[in-house]
Amino acid sequence: MNDAPAHIEAHWADEYFRRLEALPGPDEEAYTAARARQKSLTKPPGALGRLEDLACWLAGWQGRERPRLESVEALVFAGNHGVIAQGVSPYPASVTAQMVENFKNGGAAICRLCEAYGAELTIVPLDLDRPTADMTQKAAMSADECRDAIARGAHAVKPGRNILLLGEMGIGNTTSAAALCCALLGGKPEDWTGPGTGLDAPGVARKAEAVGRAIALHGIHCANPFEALRRLGGRELAAICGAILEARARSIPVLLDGYVCCAAALVLEKARAGALDHCLGGHLSAEPAHGRLLAALGKEPVADLGMRLGEGTGAGIALGILRGAVAVHNGMATFADAGIDDRE
Amino acid sequence: MNDAPAHIEAHWADEYFRRLEALPGPDEEAYTAARARQKSLTKPPGALGRLEDLACWLAGWQGRERPRLESVEALVFAGNHGVIAQGVSPYPASVTAQMVENFKNGGAAICRLCEAYGAELTIVPLDLDRPTADMTQKAAMSADECRDAIARGAHAVKPGRNILLLGEMGIGNTTSAAALCCALLGGKPEDWTGPGTGLDAPGVARKAEAVGRAIALHGIHCANPFEALRRLGGRELAAICGAILEARARSIPVLLDGYVCCAAALVLEKARAGALDHCLGGHLSAEPAHGRLLAALGKEPVADLGMRLGEGTGAGIALGILRGAVAVHNGMATFADAGIDDRE
Numbered sequence: 192m193n194d195a196p197a198h199i200e201a202h203w204a205d206e207y208f209r210r211l212e213a214l215p216g217p218d219e220e221a222y223t224a225a226r227a228r229q230k231s232l233t234k235p236p237g238a239l240g241r242l243e244d245l246a247c248w249l250a251g252w253q254g255r256e257r258p259r260l261e262s263v264e265a266l267v268f269a270g271n272h273g274v275i276a277q278g279v280s281p282y283p284a285s286v287t288a289q290m291v292e293n294f295k296n297g298g299a300a301i302c303r304l305c306e307a308y309g310a311e312l313t314i315v316p317l318d319l320d321r322p323t324a325d326m327t328q329k330a331a332m333s334a335d336e337c338r339d340a341i342a343r344g345a346h347a348v349k350p351g352r353n354i355l356l357l358g359e360m361g362i363g364n365t366t367s368a369a370a371l372c373c374a375l376l377g378g379k380p381e382d383w384t385g386p387g388t389g390l391d392a393p394g395v396a397r398k399a400e401a402v403g404r405a406i407a408l409h410g411i412h413c414a415n416p417f418e419a420l421r422r423l424g425g426r427e428l429a430a431i432c433g434a435i436l437e438a439r440a441r442s443i444p445v446l447l448d449g450y451v452c453c454a455a456a457l458v459l460e461k462a463r464a465g466a467l468d469h470c471l472g473g474h475l476s477a478e479p480a481h482g483r484l485l486a487a488l489g490k491e492p493v494a495d496l497g498m499r500l501g502e503g504t505g506a507g508i509a510l511g512i513l514r515g516a517v518a519v520h521n522g523m524a525t526f527a528d529a530g531i532d533d534r535e
Numbered sequence: 536m537n538d539a540p541a542h543i544e545a546h547w548a549d550e551y552f553r554r555l556e557a558l559p560g561p562d563e564e565a566y567t568a569a570r571a572r573q574k575s576l577t578k579p580p581g582a583l584g585r586l587e588d589l590a591c592w593l594a595g596w597q598g599r600e601r602p603r604l605e606s607v608e609a610l611v612f613a614g615n616h617g618v619i620a621q622g623v624s625p626y627p628a629s630v631t632a633q634m635v636e637n638f639k640n641g642g643a644a645i646c647r648l649c650e651a652y653g654a655e656l657t658i659v660p661l662d663l664d665r666p667t668a669d670m671t672q673k674a675a676m677s678a679d680e681c682r683d684a685i686a687r688g689a690h691a692v693k694p695g696r697n698i699l700l701l702g703e704m705g706i707g708n709t710t711s712a713a714a715l716c717c718a719l720l721g722g723k724p725e726d727w728t729g730p731g732t733g734l735d736a737p738g739v740a741r742k743a744e745a746v747g748r749a750i751a752l753h754g755i756h757c758a759n760p761f762e763a764l765r766r767l768g769g770r771e772l773a774a775i776c777g778a779i780l781e782a783r784a785r786s787i788p789v790l791l792d793g794y795v796c797c798a799a800a801l802v803l804e805k806a807r808a809g810a811l812d813h814c815l816g817g818h819l820s821a822e823p824a825h826g827r828l829l830a831a832l833g834k835e836p837v838a839d840l841g842m843r844l845g846e847g848t849g850a851g852i853a854l855g856i857l858r859g860a861v862a863v864h865n866g867m868a869t870f871a872d873a874g875i876d877d878r879e
Contacts, residue, residue, distance in 0.1 A: 511856060512838070
């Protein structure tokens with residue numbers, strides 16, 4: 192642990208702790224009304240399982256008995272990472288900017304999922320020509336850089352959205368995610384390190400070794416989760432934190448994506464338990480450590496389809512499922528409407 | 536087992552065995568082309584997990600590299616069951632016809648899912664005023680009744696569909712499903728008996744006891760799976776068999792629903808291994824035995840959301856996921872299109 196209390200060491204993050212002290216909760220009245228509505232619908236109680244829970248959860252956060260999915264946004268943040276100098280990705284850093292172009296041209300997976308499931312897609316590239324520093328050598332970001340990225344994430348959240356999907360792109364960023372999880376949840380580097388975009392076994396070992404060196408250098412300073420974010424994270428991870436915090440302030444529910452997105456979200460949960468109550472785990476990624484991370488966050492993933500792409504694609508699939516949940520919740524007849532005999 | 540070979544005992548079903556001898560397979564060329572396309576798309580190989588498999592599976596059965604989901608039909612068959620005299624359901628038989636009205640009026644869960652995910656819904660009530668016989672006393676159907684129901688299922692399949700969703704409604708039909716599974720897969724009645732629409736523990740015990748009596752009466756005749764269907768099934772289960780068989784003849788892929796739908800499908804799989812190659816397991820139902828049944832069928836469910844409603848709702852959710860799989864498969868850019876650097 193740290194000699195100086197972490198919140199003293201990292202005054203730059205004090206404002207976030209203050210904001211985390213006063214988070215709006217769900218609308219309990221709307222939630223209760225939604226639960227009552229579910230019980231009145233023409234099906235045995237509970238027979239729609241998770242679909243019922245999802246609709247009621249949305250009702251609570253949106254503050255209306257019948258939730259809407261009319262205004263849906265997917266935000267994808269992109270950043271570059273100095274740590275790729277350590278050979279932690281099979282792809283070159285140039286791919287981040289190329290994929291941003293692909294997002295803008297509609298050619299990426301998240302573009303097609305947003306079109307299929309009705310979400311507006313906004314891409315936020317974050318200083319791609321200025322990668323973060325190599326975390327095995329020094330802190331990935333200065334306090335100003337980290338604060339700036341958090342602010343840009345917050346500013347990207349438009350008011351009035353019914354739900355927000357979060358995703359990311361950044362060659363090297365599963366290494367940041369692994370280091371953050373290791374620093375904030377403990378365990379060994381290899382517990383949190385996986386193939387990412389497709390490293391072979393020697394590559395994964397190299398990546399775990401890089402995570403280990405980063406933890407050796409920064410771990411003592413990571414009792415403050417925002418300091419962990421600054422030292423081990425990246426701009427797109429910081430932006431995700433900012434977006435989650437801003438969405439909470441506006442009572443906009445959030446669909447989290449995979450390993451990198453959830454590692455960023457972990458910063459907030461460690462800073463304040465319950466900070467992610469307005470967030471759903473969109474899916475269980477095939478990245479091996481994601482299941483353990485979701486468990487640490489207390490999130491049960493909506494989908495489990497062996498995906499490991501990032502970009503918000505897991506959140507996108509979850510949006511597709513939410514559309515079904517909302518359609519049945521809002522549109523089904525009640526036993527009274529339909530004149531159907533209830534249980535004997 | 537049986538003294539006389541089962542296919543001799545039940546000549547009424549010989550035509551189905553003949554049809555099962557000559558089943559079209561998938562288009563291997565289209566499947567291979569779809570796999571090649573997946574490898575060319577702007578993502579790490581395999582990063583979309585099951586979505587890739589689903590799109591390629593559809594491509595193979597539709598015989599085109601880029602599958603379509605433009606013409607989608609959900610067929611919901613409804614039947615009534617004499618076995619409810621044994622106290623196996625908390626709902627009265629009147630609910631089957633009332634739910635059929637609810638389907639027609641758009642008030643049921645499957646109606647809302649079909650609208651949300653773009654499927655045309657057709658309801659096929661099967662002689663609701665003539666319940667099958669109580670299988671604890673005699674065979675549920677005569678050979679003519681069973682053949683008629685199979686034919687009506689087949690005739691409901693319209694040519695040219697891109698995919699077919701199958702569902703059912705019938706108070707008492709999880710008892711038929713449990714009996715069919717027990718007869719065709721072995722084990723004890725209680726291994727296959729669950730709460731269905733919501734029986735309490737004494738109700739489940741009563742239901743298992745009814746299944747046990749049905750197996751004692753008919754089990755010796757059930758080496759022929761169609762004879763098991765006739766004795767233990769119901770009209771909606773027989774219609775599902777007919778629809779699956781007809782869809783296969785027309786190379787239309789099928790999304791199966793939950794426990795009852797899969798128990799009906801089991802008849803075909805037992806009659807001819809591979810008969811369900813054109814079928815996907817839409818979801819894992821909360822009905823406890825469904826997981827074991829899916830494993831026996833070799834089907835990995837697409838969704839796992841704790842649903843247990845029937846009506847085709849699990850297939851409906853799976854259709855929603857398939858829409859995402861097809862959208863990314865057909866619409867994503869290739870590495871060459873997008874000018875993105877491949878792996879180093």
